[in-house]
Amino acid sequence: MADSDEIKTARRALGRRLAQLRKAAGHTQHGFARLVQYGRSSVANTETGHQHPDRAFWSCCDTVLQTGGVLAAEYDRIAELDRRRRRLSAIQGTTPTSRPVAPTHTSPDAPGADGGSVLWEREDSIDARRLALKSATDDDARLAYLENEVRRAIADNECLTPAVLMARLRPLRVYVDQLMAGRQHPPQRARLYTAAAHLSGLLGALALDLRAFRVAHAYAAEAFDLADAAEQPDVQAWARATQSLIAFYTGDYHDALAYAQDGLRRASASPHRLRLTINGQARALARLGDRYGVDRAVDRAFTMLSDHPSGSEVSASLTLGPYCPARTAANAATAYLALGSTAGVTDHLTTAITAFDAAALAGPRALCRLDLATAHLHADDPDPEQAATLAVEALTLTAQQRFESVHQRARQFLAAAQPFARHPRLRHVADMLADRTQVDATTPSALPSPS
Incomplete structure (x- = not known):
């Protein structure tokens, strides 16, 4: 049974992705073949789309390349696509490459049986739509995996070295591109763009730590564009906070302030208002010498803290929720020190150091x-x-x-x-x-x- 063009294209794309990941990891085809215990010709033919190994091969590749299972997940998607195609062919009474088999008789219920115009659709058309609708459960699983990986990476941001985390996330960004090339229902599409925005923002922060400043700005701008495309104001506010952070550490204090203020305009009642105010506004205003503006921003930030539970847990630096008291106090201290003021700074820092030491x-x-x-x-x-x-x-x-x-x-x-x-x-x-x-x-x- 011949493969459909869609499946052929997907298999070739999966092979190309394997080649990209292999090369990025520094493996030759010969060396990689030894690691996955397959022949070099099998690896070469798979990368060009001429050979279609089973799931065990792709799972082994994921293990060697430390991709988090993205290759096997794409293999599963293609396999399910092939199964749906075969089921649909069976329903229609056709082979995938043949014309529909003509019915041997006309049912009284068939469209146009009375010689008149067609009033309804064929059952197989309705069944095909139902099968496509059910495939959304596959997209939900992939999106849940992506969202979980992004949340885990944000939590690991201050625990792992930037280079290690960047290497872990690069294949995930390729996976996002593959998902974006597919078709999802509108709510799933919004989830995909939201996860992609968070991933790009995190990559921007990592690029900043690695002193790749232009790349950091590019990732952060992409994060906002994705959030904007998703029409998610809360995610837009988060992306603006990340842009403000990167602008601050690249010395663009006016831009840092502008991003923070635009984020606040979009944030409404979002928990990101706290981060935008203390990490974005207050620190940028301090660098610009605006003592009055800093006082107002710090006062607003500490007032906002009362709107959120003040648990002992320290929030992540790129948190998807509100800033914690420790980060709020630490940022307030940084702002006042930039103004040359030490009043209250020691108290703020004592609070922050105690919490950060406990969180290691x-x-x-x-x-x-x-x-x-x-x-x-x-x-x-x-x-x-x-x-x-x-x-x-x-x-x-x-x-x-x-x-x-x-x-x-x-x-x-x-x-x-x-x-x-x-x-x-x-x-x-x-x-x-x-x-x-x-x-x-x-x-x-x-x-x-x-x-």
């Missing part, structure tokens, strides 16, 4: 320690020794992870430490940061050498 989140723990170290330098009675100790702790906590936010905050701390440049512990902080960021030998140290 290295990035937030380091950022809060660097802010507290800066506060010690700005105090009426500066304590450079304690400040240096906190900065060393911060860089030690994140020694195995690359966070652009931590590196920028460390550089800001060292800029504030200029009056204490001769202090040996502060020199040690500067050396640690230089080692961490692999600064070029020609780049001057963050602190001048003592004369």
Whole structure:
């Protein structure tokens, strides 16, 4: 029985996807064949669509390439498509490549049996539509898998290194493209675009940590476009918050503020209003020197906290829900420090550090320690020794992870430490940061050498 054009196209696309993933993982066909325990010719023919191995092959490929099961899932989709095609052919009394078999007699119920015009559809047409409608359960399973993977990745964002998480998500982004090339019911399409928006936003944040700033902006813009296409204001607000974050750490403070304000306009009663206000508005306004605006934004943020349960759990940095008290306090402290104000900062940071230490989140723990170290330098009675100790702790906590936010905050701390440049512990902080960021030998140290 010949394959339909749709199935042939799908199988060729699956083969091409295998080739892309194999090459991205650095495997030759020969080396990959040994890993999956199939012949090299089988791998080559599968990648060109000339051979159609069973599910065990695709499952093995998923294991070797660490794709999370996307290849086997696509094999299942194609297999189900083939089964539906065969069932429909049986219903219609045809082979997939032949014309319908003419009936041997005319039923009194058949359309046009009385010689008049057709008043209703054939039963096989109705059955075909029913089969297509039932296929939505397959799409639901794929969408649930995608949504779960995105939520898990957002939760892992501050636990895994950006490079590791980026490698895990790249195949998932390819999977999203495949789903988008298909057909879903409108509610499923909205779910797909929502998950795709969250995935692109997360990839943007990871690109930021890897200092791929232009790529970060591109991913974040894509996240908003997807949310806009889905006509989901809550997702639009989340994407704007992510764009604001990336603009902030690339020094585009006016853009960071504009994205936050547009997100608030779209957010209505969304829980993202809290993140947009404290992480977006307050910090950008502080960098622009607007003390009054910062005061108002911080007050609004802490008022919003009362609208959400204040459980002890720390929210994710790219949370799909509201910011927690710890993140709100930490961002308020960062904003006031940027204005050169230390009033209340220590209390905010003590609250945040306690929560982040309990959650064992290295990035937030380091950022809060660097802010507290800066506060010690700005105090009426500066304590450079304690400040240096906190900065060393911060860089030690994140020694195995690359966070652009931590590196920028460390550089800001060292800029504030200029009056204490001769202090040996502060020199040690500067050396640690230089080692961490692999600064070029020609780049001057963050602190001048003592004369």
